[in-house]
């Protein structure tokens with residue numbers, strides 16, 4: 268496998284704090300310490316990321332909009348010529364924060380996991396989260412309309428829809444009835460959930476992850492979804508199989524993605540537990556090369572080569588996470604309750 272000289276894309280989970288409690292959360296946010304850096308330390312991590320010369324940086328989490336000073340940190344990266352994108356659950360996004368966010372971020376993605384409050388709120392673990400996400404989209408839509416009327420470019424905003432078995436039946440409804448509510452919506456990304464973080468716990472694959480047949484149907488059904496959505500919306504559907512990082516896929520495509528934890532630690536493999544060092548204390552290029560090497564670790568190759576189903580992939584994830592995670596990671600993994608269908612929405616609404 269030829270080693271890419273650097274990541275083309277960096278995902279920086281800037282906090283593990285989150286107001287939502289999604290059943291599939293890959294980073295287990297809201298249930299663990301936020302591990303946020305001070306503002307000065309965040310700027311140092313930003314400089315280290317810039318030194319890798321990626322094309323884009325995804326600000327994710329947790330909920331990135333909870334991080335004070337986020338705009339300055341993202342602005343520093345953008346000023347270096349790197350696109351900065353923001354992923355939000357939309358819970359806190361109001362007109363004032365939307366104006367700030369749209370000034371610095373190249374693209375804003377709101378996570379919406381259903382076409383109704385009943386489905387979305389159950390998955391997102393908090394009553395009222397669908398309404399908040401709809402409000403966030405309406406605010407972004409209004410800003411975009413004003414910008415276009417003023418002769419400026421539109422706001423590049425859209426929706427990321429994590430596809431699970433319990434929301435699969437609402438994809439068409441989302442395209443046909445929810446998307447048209449936001450005339451300036453730019454994109455709609457349907458992406459199958461993968462067995463990472465809470466989505467890798469016992470029972471989740473059996474109840475919620477799409478099996479390989481459903482994954483094929485998701486991808487082959489994208490034209491039907493496009494035909495239902497407004498013509499101005501770019502609709503994509505991904506099975507996310509590249510994230511399995513099967514050695515054969517890696518040989519073919521490489522995997523040009525680096526994931527950074529809130530405290531500056533670099534994950535060896537995106538979506539899996541285990542880090543290779545901190546951007547605050549070591550050279551970024553050295554950490555990147557160390558991360559690339561993990562792809563060919565014998566345990567990783569053996570675990571992922573044996574995958575024949577989503578249940579297998581979940582088991583491989585648990586094996587890799589337990590092997591490469593810290594003691595603290597293992598304790599957190601052991602505390603995860605097995606998933607049972609019909610989980611109830613929490614009553615956290617203030």
Ligand code: SF4
Nearest residue numbers: 285289292296329356
């Ligand atoms: S909004 Fe995102 S970070 Fe927060 S719990 Fe849900 S998936 Fe996790």
